[in-house]
Amino acid sequence: MDELEFLKKDWQRKEKELPKLSYDQIHQMLWKKSSSQVKWIFYISIIEFVFWIAMVLISNIPSSYNGYDVEIIEEIYHRVIIRVINIIYYAGLLVFIYLFFLNYKRICSIDSVKTLLKNILRTRKTVNYYVWFNLVYFGVSSLILLTILINSHADTIQLHEQFTKNGQETVFYVIMYGLIIFLIGIFLLIIWLFYKLIYGILLKKLKDNYQELKKIDL
Template sequence: MDELDILKKDWQANNSKDASKLTSQEIYPMMHKKSSSIVKTLYYISIAELLFWVLVNSIPYFYSEEYRAELADMYGNSAVILGLTIFSYAVILIFVYLLYKSHQSISVTDNAKRLMESIIKTRKIIKYYVIYNLVMAFLSMTFGLYYTIYENPEISQQFAQFSDKQMFIAMLVMVFATALFILVFWIFYRIIYGILLSRLNKNYKELKKLEV
């Protein structure tokens, strides 16, 4: 049980109006500190994720000629690859910046209403970012499968020899693989961001009680 829960129990156990006011004044700074700490953690996680994707994409690209050749075949030329890479990193950097601004906003606010607004804003930022990543994961998987089936000569020849039943089964497998891929991404973000967001939501609900 953390300090906030202990204070809440004391608050509920005490029927004195003056004591309630005092406890409310004590609870708000703690909730402010906890909310700021959560958003700060989200900010550091976003930086770690940015570094992770930079390494994942950069190491194979710079150390494998075969990987570069496959990307060139898939996207047509290096300019397209560069454009998509810049766009992807730009989105993550914007997300990191917005989280940083949210943390700054929460850190300096001294008003419960503004703190609640900052929490709502942070939740929306995380929500849109997760949706963006799930959509991009779906598009990447779909595009990769399309390229493998229709642009890879060896795979294309194999699919050309499939019967209708075999083609149907192959499509089911690909749909399942895509769904599994998206599910893994969703679980990853659910674990990484979901736990912290649930704590942030809890703080928001408690702040609403204090505002009543």
């Protein structure tokens, strides 16, 4: 006899010793919280939004700018370039909130396995775009902001003058921008690693499963 046919018979025979839950036990389960990973992916994205928005709000509190005049800060914030960047950023945020919401709605346990995995991978892709959007935004805006700040902070202006007096203006800019780029680089690297860690763990196995299904379907 075919081995699997034999196994099938045994499998069906084993049905008798499966555990039996009562009506009440099952009923109780309906009220327990789901621990599904997809839900967590969505929650983490929401937490991220809140986190970045909080960061933006904190950075708007004048007391966090030690050594700067509120007036100067105000002046900086009214520059056209800063406004444009902010508008782009908030528009981007809105688009991503919408996309995340769509993905969340789309993920539905009654699809076929393949469709479900595809949707989960789509969520993953959206998250990736979101990460890159954030990285680029933070990179570019920090660069612009710091440039403006160098040229308006009393200490750096003084330093700049000293260097210029000694005929070393280029040295000043090289040091300043070297420092800025280095700091921004580290900051971005940390953010990137952080994302890799969270979503990498959550989605690694799902990706493997999707690859497996794709192989079957070739």
